Amino acid sequence: MSRSIHLNLFIHGRGHHEAGWRHPGATRKALTDVSYFADLARRAEAGRFDSIFFADSLELGDGARYVASGALEPLTTLAALARETSHIGLIATASTTYTEPFNLARQFASLDHISGGRVGWNIVTSWVGGAAPNFGYDRTPEHSERYARADEFVEVVKALWDSWADDAIIDDVTSGRFLNRGRVRRIDWKGRFYSVAGPLNLPRSPQGRPVLVQAGSSATGKAFAARHAEAVFTAHLTKASAADFYAELKQATIAAGRRADEVVILPGLSAAIGSTDAEGQALLEELNGLTDIDVGLSRLSNRFGGHDFSTLPLDQPLSRDDFPDPSTVQAAQSRAVVITDLVARERPTLRTLLRQLAGARGHFALAGSPERIADVIEDWTESRAADGFNIMPPVLPAQLDIFVDHVIPVLQKRGIFRREYAADTLRGHYGLTRPVNPHFHS
């Protein structure tokens, strides 16, 4: 029997392709208009997606000049969308580097209550350089320091989520007893970075704990995922690289004392879909034709901690030597490795590389008919390169509609994707169990 797959919709501006917003298939609504996002969420729910996801960056990037950006904040947005949807999971990104664990634990627990158990937290350490000066730092804390904080941060947050027994509320009008204080505990955390007394000031949430999602892929990032993550987003340009990552992370998860199925691995997939392969290809070329070299250069530079690539020739094959050593990159190390590996392997020109990255910023990009997209999805999951995909439509909403109307029915016919929701919570959709509360026996 074939494996059933998981699909997350990554919502990003007016589409993931850098020039997607300029395409006629893109919405003309403002990115501050929540009705646009509500509409996407409802379409994804109609397509039976497991979840939708908002990324987040704590700075206004340089790209904003030429790319539709400057958008709503994820937690407030998903709270608004929670009431417009009934089943789909809602994943918000939030940073461990620039927030307080008590505030973060509380907002996510609140959102889990509001949505009836549909929330996930994409844990990030915020690699973008522009965030630090918005929070009193001269520069971004080092990669290893960020992950050390993140590790402790997540432990604190879990302890806060577990600070109420599921049965703590008595709510007895007759006796006047509301809360069983013996079923609520302080956490009295005193660690290297955080000191938090607790308890949290709201009851344990429907999922017990919101689903922990992560997308780091440096060695440190993968070790972190193996310990904590219940779903992992990851970027690969080839199936082989995805399969390596998959095997390595499942193994590391087992080594960390968890089961392999306690982590759902979702590589990114940006599909330019047409009714035929040729039409899909034409769409991608149309989009590439709308990109801007300067935007691409500035984004590439960002990935490599500010390195200047603008002096390189545009139309000669690149080599690995044209790039700084990725291990010296403090920002997004793993993405830097993906890019330099690609350069070493394929020797693209700078122009070709920028276009390739414009499509999906280092994620797998594909153009073709619905059947072809479904084939790739099935092939990667059957080959244990993925448990499903993080779907990144190049143009929104047009390419989401085509995915829902034409790719999902193919997956359903093949028996690898749900026709109806079988669960009401994000944990349910991902096949994850509700964590027992280690501090309270029932």
Next chain:
Amino acid sequence: MSRSIHLNLFIHGRGHHEAGWRHPGATRKALTDVSYFADLARRAEAGRFDSIFFADSLELGDGARYVASGALEPLTTLAALARETSHIGLIATASTTYTEPFNLARQFASLDHISGGRVGWNIVTSWVGGAAPNFGYDRTPEHSERYARADEFVEVVKALWDSWADDAIIDDVTSGRFLNRGRVRRIDWKGRFYSVAGPLNLPRSPQGRPVLVQAGSSATGKAFAARHAEAVFTAHLTKASAADFYAELKQATIAAGRRADEVVILPGLSAAIGSTDAEGQALLEELNGLTDIDVGLSRLSNRFGGHDFSTLPLDQPLSRDDFPDPSTVQAAQSRAVVITDLVARERPTLRTLLRQLAGARGHFALAGSPERIADVIEDWTESRAADGFNIMPPVLPAQLDIFVDHVIPVLQKRGIFRREYAADTLRGHYGLTRPVNPHFHS
């Protein structure tokens, strides 16, 4: 002509009376069930209230044992309610002591976009002692230190809200230019407490700036309000005290270089309403009969920074000497003054005092017919003791329904309250103008 008044609904658990949750008129829904709050918001909107408001405390208080508490977080809750309502203002409390200005500015701006310009921020410095240890502090920063931080915090937040010109977004698909970077500025704030580069990562919000609300009433608190607040919540046990406060704050606002009508003053009013005065009185007595002495003692102790009142006799007249000097109280100084003044004036027994405070925690409490409630509202506003009221129903939703169905029509008939909304934003309802952006000329 009579003055038109403003009404804010203060939503608090299952009602403001300490024992309200035990009354048959209280909801039986869980406090984590957002549909309960959505229902209240819609009822308030049907009654044409200016706004609804959620208070917030960053700890789980001791009272939780006997009082319905442990509730959703205000920003996520109001984001959910934004989509269930279309006109009513949405005021969330957030702390300047335990959050980062960038995160707070952003979530409020996001919510202002999501709600189409209906958001207010109740600025608090968090007086409850239990918050500090949830954020790495041994104890609550001193009163003056908290207000000094708050002052700078608010300046930073305003600067972030003003970091985009209203016309910064070009969104020109043809030229590929999305943002006019010249109409977005860094704020480069370097102050005593905060260093924040900016700009914010989302466009200026519909109201320009969310409405600034405040409820401090120490001398420092009032000076802060005079500088920053556009609406003020305040607690008074007598009309005379409210009138003094009103005159003082309007004067201080003028002295701070603003107009008197740039601040809307809303004292709290908790009305136990029956079809006759006797019925209202009976309801209040019924509620008082459901209170618990221990809950009252623990709350009173909290107001006085942990002072122990449990050794005092319950049924003998109190005197001022039974209380610590309010000026030594680091928590909520002004409320401590209100209480000791009451004791000096009325010499109540401890039992009577606790019952009086149980009704509305030091706010004006009243029992009677709809006409009587309307009379008080009109009298206080005509006498310049108030610009309107912060309505605190003792039992929710029953007493809100009665207020909407029976008090509001009386106010409308008297021509002092709107029959239909005349504006779409909270600024519009409160008669406040949209702040011009000082950094950009149109």
